[in-house]
Amino acid sequence: MAKEDPIRFTAADRARFAAIADHLIPEAEGMPAASAVEVQNAGLDHVLSLRPELADSVLRGLRSGGEEDGGAAAERLNREDPDAMGAIGLVASAAYYMHPEVRRRLGYPGQVQRPVTPAEEDDFRKGGLLQAVIDRGPIYRPTPEEGGAGG
Amino acid sequence: MSSGMESEGAADVLVIGAGASGAVATRVLAEAGMKVVCLEQGDWVSPDEFFGHTPDWELTSQKIWHPNPNVRGRPDDYPVNTEESDVNPLMLAAVGGSTVIYAAHWHRFMPSDFRVRTLDGVADDWPFAYEDLAPFYDAIDTEMGVSGLAGDPAYPETASPPLPPFPIGRIGRRAAEGMNKLGWHWWPAPMAIPSRPYRGLSQCARRGTCMQGCPEQAKASVDLTHWPAALKAGARLVTGARVARIETDRAGRATGALWRDRAGVDHFQAAEAVIVCCNGVGTPRLLLNSASARFPDGLANGSGMVGRNLMMHPYAAVVGYFDEPLDSWLGPAGQAIHSLQFYETDADRGFVRGAKWNAMPTGGPLGMRSAYGGKPLEEAWGANLHKTTAKRFGRSFEWGIIAEDLPDEANRVVLDGSLTDGDGFAAPKIVYRNSENTEKLLAFHLARAKEAMEAAGAYEMTTTELMRDCGWHLMGTARMGRDPETSVVDEYGRAHDVPNLYVYDGSVFVTSSGFNPTATICAIALRSAMNLVETRGR
Numbered sequence: 001m002a003k004e005d006p007i008r009f010t011a012a013d014r015a016r017f018a019a020i021a022d023h024l025i026p027e028a029e030g031m032p033a034a035s036a037v038e039v040q041n042a043g044l045d046h047v048l049s050l051r052p053e054l055a056d057s058v059l060r061g062l063r064s065g066g067e068e069d070g071g072a073a074a075e076r077l078n079r080e081d082p083d084a085m086g087a088i089g090l091v092a093s094a095a096y097y098m099h100p101e102v103r104r105r106l107g108y109p110g111q112v113q114r115p116v117t118p119a120e121e122d123d124f125r126k127g128g129l130l131q132a133v134i135d136r137g138p139i140y141r142p143t144p145e146e147g148g149a150g151g
Numbered sequence: 152m153s154s155g156m157e158s159e160g161a162a163d164v165l166v167i168g169a170g171a172s173g174a175v176a177t178r179v180l181a182e183a184g185m186k187v188v189c190l191e192q193g194d195w196v197s198p199d200e201f202f203g204h205t206p207d208w209e210l211t212s213q214k215i216w217h218p219n220p221n222v223r224g225r226p227d228d229y230p231v232n233t234e235e236s237d238v239n240p241l242m243l244a245a246v247g248g249s250t251v252i253y254a255a256h257w258h259r260f261m262p263s264d265f266r267v268r269t270l271d272g273v274a275d276d277w278p279f280a281y282e283d284l285a286p287f288y289d290a291i292d293t294e295m296g297v298s299g300l301a302g303d304p305a306y307p308e309t310a311s312p313p314l315p316p317f318p319i320g321r322i323g324r325r326a327a328e329g330m331n332k333l334g335w336h337w338w339p340a341p342m343a344i345p346s347r348p349y350r351g352l353s354q355c356a357r358r359g360t361c362m363q364g365c366p367e368q369a370k371a372s373v374d375l376t377h378w379p380a381a382l383k384a385g386a387r388l389v390t391g392a393r394v395a396r397i398e399t400d401r402a403g404r405a406t407g408a409l410w411r412d413r414a415g416v417d418h419f420q421a422a423e424a425v426i427v428c429c430n431g432v433g434t435p436r437l438l439l440n441s442a443s444a445r446f447p448d449g450l451a452n453g454s455g456m457v458g459r460n461l462m463m464h465p466y467a468a469v470v471g472y473f474d475e476p477l478d479s480w481l482g483p484a485g486q487a488i489h490s491l492q493f494y495e496t497d498a499d500r501g502f503v504r505g506a507k508w509n510a511m512p513t514g515g516p517l518g519m520r521s522a523y524g525g526k527p528l529e530e531a532w533g534a535n536l537h538k539t540t541a542k543r544f545g546r547s548f549e550w551g552i553i554a555e556d557l558p559d560e561a562n563r564v565v566l567d568g569s570l571t572d573g574d575g576f577a578a579p580k581i582v583y584r585n586s587e588n589t590e591k592l593l594a595f596h597l598a599r600a601k602e603a604m605e606a607a608g609a610y611e612m613t614t615t616e617l618m619r620d621c622g623w624h625l626m627g628t629a630r631m632g633r634d635p636e637t638s639v640v641d642e643y644g645r646a647h648d649v650p651n652l653y654v655y656d657g658s659v660f661v662t663s664s665g666f667n668p669t670a671t672i673c674a675i676a677l678r679s680a681m682n683l684v685e686t687r688g689r
Binding site: 023024025026028029030031047050051053074075078089090093094097098100103106107108110111112113114115116120121122123124129130132133134136137138139140141142143144145 | 203204206207208209210211213214215261262263265266269270280281282300302304305306307315316317318319320323324327328330331334336337338339346347354355356357358359360367476480481482488491492494495515516517520521528532533534536537538540541544545
């Protein structure tokens with residue numbers, strides 16, 4: 001949706017989105033605020049290009065209520081329109097956690113390629129880990145004759 | 152159907168559905184020289200349609216590649232009414248079916264699974280034994296390129312899988328150390344994912360995005376493992392072909408199927424034999440939609456068992472959090488180790504049968520945040536979001552519990568009175584409730600899984616008592632058996648009521664076991680198709 005109609009979100013919509021997003025994801029614990037990684041601009045547009053079905057709920061939430069700060073808007077939406085609140089929270093957090101700087105600070109490389117290396121093979125044998133299971137012996141019930149004692 | 156129907160040249164065999172069982176059967180029959188046509192309502196999925204190699208992966212997993220067709224809502228999907236079900240059925244309409252998005256846990260059933268009546272006094276015995284299916288398990292392991300380790304003491308001696316097992320990694324080691332402290336069984340997990348390059352499949356890159364489609368072509372989904380060979384052998388695969396009903400003649404034999412293409416044109420595909428491979432929901436739906444004056448309760452439903460005994464494997468989980476980095480996003484997504492410690496019946500527990508456990512990675516940060524849903528705003532967001540993420544992300548694993556689901560005639564697939572698919576054909580409705588046995592079983596296993604987590608060193612845990620979106624395993628709705636009064640098909644999938652109609656998918660299961668069923672679905676399809684080749688013309 002957003003890629004097809006990028007002007008659907010006005011500057012005011014984006015400012016309100018940033019305010020709510022910063023309440024949900026503030027600068028704290030060594031992590032940047034949501035707006036510091038542009039969730040309200042490129043992030044919002046990218047997420048909605050992948051999940052256009054969320055746009056109506058996001059817009060509805062952003063355009064409801066009067067003058068209030070991001071925290072008050074989030075609290076009100078959480079009470080009165082949890083669907084809109086859920087959509088805003090999902091879009092904000094998705095945009096946030098997809099940002100490379102956020103991933104760097106989390107120590108999360110993403111779902112990268114890491115094929116098995118020879119050094120990793122048979123790691124389950126180290127220290128006799130698997131041998132302990134083998135030593136405990138079989139645990140299955142073999143096939144009985146059909147129609148034997150039940151119960 | 153419209154009057155402008157197009158009629159296709161007759162096939163020896165018509166296979167309906169191009170998923171696991173349909174692919175295995177089509178390959179066997181085509182390689183035996185039969186003229187085989189397969190109708191598939193979905194389409195081919197290209198690896199570039201997957202997002203696993205991009206940061207978009209988690210977001211798209213919650214919609215575009217969600218396993219629930221009601222969430223996904225693709226045009227190929229049919230809707231399912233789940234208002235009267237504790238569990239949502241999961242599936243994908245595509246060439247390769249749900250194997251395109253499965254986790255590729257590759258387990259065979261244990262010997263006791265085929266003899267639950269004899270051993271435990273519940274449900275029914277299967278019409279064949281583990282030993283009858285074992286050679287077909289071995290063969291299908293080779294066809295799929297299974298990575299695993301022979302010698303699991305939870306089984307009789309088996310052939311070695313063709314590829315070595317994956318390392319169990321940090322989460323597997325944590326889990327295994329906990330199990331050893333308790334003296335409980337575990338084993339490196341068998342996976343239909345190549346740990347090394349294998350017959351055209353790439354080596355697994357361990358991206359951990361298996362359940363949203365593998366962008367590396369490094370997972371044994373049957374669009375990769377079976378369809379190329381089936382097409383090379385001359386099979387004809389028609390995609391975008393939604394089957395409305397199977398037709399029969401005056402003698403009560405199947406004559407072929409009516410189907411509609413994407414342009415809305417109706418067709419009739421004639422065939423000497425019809426094999427239904429549409430999964431445990433789609434197969435009874437089609438048989439019920441094929442009712443006629445001769446078969447007023449649905450095709451092959453003289454027993455009344457079509458659609459009944461639906462089993463979907465209720466799934467519960469315990470996630471443990473640890474004080475060290477565990478690479479909790481590293482693939483394969485499915486499992487590092489499994490445990491069958493509490494699989495077999497112990498009468499002292501107050502329930503019968505058991506469950507398989509799988510120790511799994513927990514994925515990316517968005518999925519972790521989604522798990523906070525439903526909590527108060529100040530708890531789920533704000534500085535607490537950062538604190539929780541720093542504390543938990545990458546430092547956890549899940550013990551997933553696949554509960555054996557006993558057959559119950561009240562759990563069933565019926566036709567919905569008003570819901571339809573995009574072509575106007577009646578959609579299925581699921582009526583499914585967990586039994587008292589299941590509830591006791593899950594409670595026991597959750598308690599043991601918490602003990603296992605504690606033994607592994609978890610400082611904190613979260614528990615999911617029943618995951619609603621867990622109906623990956625669709626079984627039992629056209630059960631096999633020797634008695635036409637109580638079963639739909641015989642041990643080779645041949646319908647008791649319609650001699651040239653067959654069912655090869657998970658619908659034929661007599662019981663569900665506690666295992667991921669795809670290995671067994673494929674082994675049964677292979678056994679059945681080979682029997683059809685051997686007995687053809689008799």
